[in-house]
Amino acid sequence: MLIKDIGEQGLLRILQKFCPAEIVGDDCAVLPTNPNQSLAVTTDMLVDGVHFSDRTTGPYYAGWRAAAANLSDLAAMGARPLAVTVALAVSADTAVDWVEEFYRGMTACLQEYHTPIAGGDVVRSPVVTIAITALGQVEENRTICRSNARSNWGIVATGFHGTSRAGLELLLNPEFGQNLEKGDRISLILAHQQPKPRLDVLPILWEILDAAGAMEPPLSPPLAKGGKQESNSLSPPLSKGGPGGVNSPIAIAGMDSSDGLADAIVQVCRASGVGANVDRTKIPIPHSLSEIVSAQKALDWALYGGEDFELVLFLPIDRAKLLVERIGDGAAIVGITTECADIWLSDSSGICPDFRLEIDRGFQHF
Amino acid sequence: MLIKDIGEQGLLRILQKFCPAEIVGDDCAVLPTNPNQSLAVTTDMLVDGVHFSDRTTGPYYAGWRAAAANLSDLAAMGARPLAVTVALAVSADTAVDWVEEFYRGMTACLQEYHTPIAGGDVVRSPVVTIAITALGQVEENRTICRSNARSNWGIVATGFHGTSRAGLELLLNPEFGQNLEKGDRISLILAHQQPKPRLDVLPILWEILDAAGAMEPPLSPPLAKGGKQESNSLSPPLSKGGPGGVNSPIAIAGMDSSDGLADAIVQVCRASGVGANVDRTKIPIPHSLSEIVSAQKALDWALYGGEDFELVLFLPIDRAKLLVERIGDGAAIVGITTECADIWLSDSSGICPDFRLEIDRGFQHF
Numbered sequence: 001m002l003i004k005d006i007g008e009q010g011l012l013r014i015l016q017k018f019c020p021a022e023i024v025g026d027d028c029a030v031l032p033t034n035p036n037q038s039l040a041v042t043t044d045m046l047v048d049g050v051h052f053s054d055r056t057t058g059p060y061y062a063g064w065r066a067a068a069a070n071l072s073d074l075a076a077m078g079a080r081p082l083a084v085t086v087a088l089a090v091s092a093d094t095a096v097d098w099v100e101e102f103y104r105g106m107t108a109c110l111q112e113y114h115t116p117i118a119g120g121d122v123v124r125s126p127v128v129t130i131a132i133t134a135l136g137q138v139e140e141n142r143t144i145c146r147s148n149a150r151s152n153w154g155i156v157a158t159g160f161h162g163t164s165r166a167g168l169e170l171l172l173n174p175e176f177g178q179n180l181e182k183g184d185r186i187s188l189i190l191a192h193q194q195p196k197p198r199l200d201v202l203p204i205l206w207e208i209l210d211a212a213g214a215m216e217p218p219l220s221p222p223l224a225k226g227g228k229q230e231s232n233s234l235s236p237p238l239s240k241g242g243p244g245g246v247n248s249p250i251a252i253a254g255m256d257s258s259d260g261l262a263d264a265i266v267q268v269c270r271a272s273g274v275g276a277n278v279d280r281t282k283i284p285i286p287h288s289l290s291e292i293v294s295a296q297k298a299l300d301w302a303l304y305g306g307e308d309f310e311l312v313l314f315l316p317i318d319r320a321k322l323l324v325e326r327i328g329d330g331a332a333i334v335g336i337t338t339e340c341a342d343i344w345l346s347d348s349s350g351i352c353p354d355f356r357l358e359i360d361r362g363f364q365h366f
Numbered sequence: 367m368l369i370k371d372i373g374e375q376g377l378l379r380i381l382q383k384f385c386p387a388e389i390v391g392d393d394c395a396v397l398p399t400n401p402n403q404s405l406a407v408t409t410d411m412l413v414d415g416v417h418f419s420d421r422t423t424g425p426y427y428a429g430w431r432a433a434a435a436n437l438s439d440l441a442a443m444g445a446r447p448l449a450v451t452v453a454l455a456v457s458a459d460t461a462v463d464w465v466e467e468f469y470r471g472m473t474a475c476l477q478e479y480h481t482p483i484a485g486g487d488v489v490r491s492p493v494v495t496i497a498i499t500a501l502g503q504v505e506e507n508r509t510i511c512r513s514n515a516r517s518n519w520g521i522v523a524t525g526f527h528g529t530s531r532a533g534l535e536l537l538l539n540p541e542f543g544q545n546l547e548k549g550d551r552i553s554l555i556l557a558h559q560q561p562k563p564r565l566d567v568l569p570i571l572w573e574i575l576d577a578a579g580a581m582e583p584p585l586s587p588p589l590a591k592g593g594k595q596e597s598n599s600l601s602p603p604l605s606k607g608g609p610g611g612v613n614s615p616i617a618i619a620g621m622d623s624s625d626g627l628a629d630a631i632v633q634v635c636r637a638s639g640v641g642a643n644v645d646r647t648k649i650p651i652p653h654s655l656s657e658i659v660s661a662q663k664a665l666d667w668a669l670y671g672g673e674d675f676e677l678v679l680f681l682p683i684d685r686a687k688l689l690v691e692r693i694g695d696g697a698a699i700v701g702i703t704t705e706c707a708d709i710w711l712s713d714s715s716g717i718c719p720d721f722r723l724e725i726d727r728g729f730q731h732f
Contacts, residue, residue: 076393121411123417129491131453
């Protein structure tokens with residue numbers, strides 16, 4: 001059954017099932033907000049053939065991944081999700097099943113984080129396109145900016161990296177990784193198909209920072225500001241505080257690793273005007289990767305593969321250690337920030353020579 | 367010069383000029399909000415060849431219209447704009463000039479209403495596509511819902527209708543309307559190219575309603591609820607108040623006339639479970655239309671043409687009269703709501719027979 005068989009009203013009836021029951025259909029959705037919290041907002045656009053493909057993901061997982069990517073952006077700012085809006089462009093020849101499965105996957109992910117779809121738009125286009133805007137709320141003094149890192153802080157990766165890229169490879173090449181145990185295989189594929197935004201890290205983080213913060217005065221603004229923007233995100237923090245973008249910056253900086261671990265480390269270091277020593281032996285890579293690719297390839301996927309949707313958090317060493325202990329499950333301190341602006345990938349085992357971490361290998365749209 | 371000539375980073379540098387200077391580029395934009403106000407959110411997606419065309423609008427006006435349509439949705443809910451996000455899909459062969467002009471038009475409109483672009487996304491697609499999400503804030507007891515109208519209220523159109531459709535006709539057929547005075551011609555074309563969202567109506571409306579409300583108790587919930595949703599909007603009000611979607615509904619209902627005056631009247635009546643008598647002689651149609659088309663055609667454009675982006679407000683007669691006086695400039699009471707669910711288009715001059723107002727003539731996407 002195609003969209004043209006059911007028409008616009010038929011399509012809307014299907015999509016409304018995925019929105020909260022109290023739908024009335026006004027010009028806007030109206031959402032109650034918590035006082036004394038700022039609004040965090042992020043937008044992603046996904047295009048058929050560019051950002052998803054039935055060959056590897058299928059509509060259910062494309063929907064899940066779209067929701068997860070947006071919730072991960074909220075988590076990366078320290079924000080709890082409030083709602084998302086979804087704009088959908090489909091052609092008259094798009095299968096109704098495809099659209100329903102996409103919404104099923106998207107809402108399955110959103111429901112795990114108690115996030116409703118608060119409206120959207122449905123239009124016609126020759127190319128299936130989805131734009132998701134996620135809204136969250138964050139306490140003003142808990143906003144996690146990229147520009148707030150200082151030297152001699154720990155760099156925490158909240159979980160394994162390279163898993164999503166490995167899962168993609170398994171999906172693309174069914175003959176690849178035949179030697180993997182079934183459980184490991186499924187786990188890598190799910191890392192690609194159903195990534196989990198790390199909203200679960202935030203309560204642990206606040207607990208550690210609140211306990212530490214009670215014992216010391218707030219940070220002064222950072223000394224240096226870099227700021228070359230390499231991501232294709234255009235999101236500016238608009239809060240009117242100091243250079244860190246917050247009124248009274250807490251001792252935390254970070255972003256998510258959606259564009260790769262290397263990208264996250266380099267972006268935060270540049271925005272904060274610090275450098276880093278990253279230890280390749282500390283990067284959390286699942287053991288199963290060693291059974292299917294070389295150590296160099298596994299490192300490559302961990303650094304540049306992207307879409308692991310972990311958080312990369314920069315904070316004073318003592319708190320970084322506490323955080324890693326509390327999160328467990330692959331979380332690790334992968335490096336230390338430095339005053340010098342260079343970012344080195346070193347090897348504490350002494351096997352590989354040090355080299356400068358670059359991010360010009362990231363995905364370019366044009 | 368094409369996008370592929372300047373690459374993703376070149377494109378981002380251009381687009382960042384249109385965002386506030388304090389851009390840092392985090393995973394989300396962070397916006398301060400007013401306490402005791404709800405968040406209003408609306409999303410529109412625009413597709414090249416479907417929603418805009420260089421033949422009639424050009425990128426500057428396409429950008430203006432996209433911004434105006436979203437701000438109009440906020441105005442229709444009683445919300446003041448906070449910010450918008452913009453997701454843009456372009457191909458490598460899209461002209462850089464096109465993108466810059468689109469952003470110029472969009473920001474020109476946004477700046478008139480002090481609304482920043484708070485980030486977005488840039489991706490590759492074979493079809494130029496833009497998704498705009500507008501965020502606004504509205505006091506909880508001032509939310510203008512569709513479902514709140516009662517019988518014997520006045521239906522106010524805040525300005526002329528049919529103008530945008532007439533302007534489009536002038537752009538499509540340059541030989542059409544040669545008899546028009548130059549000023550009238552320009553004014554109709556501008557109504558299509560640079561519509562003004564009626565955010566200016568809100569302060570007048572609150573002043574009238576506050577003065578009236580001080581003299582009487584709040585409304586009880588509406589008696590009947592319709593609710594067949596005909597628009598392609600999927601925006602549910604999520605506030606947890608009574609059936610009207612607000613905690614203590616004020617005596618107002620409404621929406622904007624982006625899909626035509628007839629659509630607005632029918633949608634609000636259905637959502638509120640009331641009917642209406644609309645007087646065709648009261649519908650504000652500019653005199654210049656009588657010089658280019660028949661009275662019937664002019665009425666047709668006013669009712670079904672769409673994109674006039676006026677507000678269609680339902681409120682008790684005394685306040686409706688005050689509102690029309692204060693707005694001036696085409697504003698008129700076009701009808702009265704009734705207990706019976708039918709919506710009649712009558713003719714107080716007695717020339718035309720009454721007929722039922724329908725909206726199955728509206729734009730269908732599929």
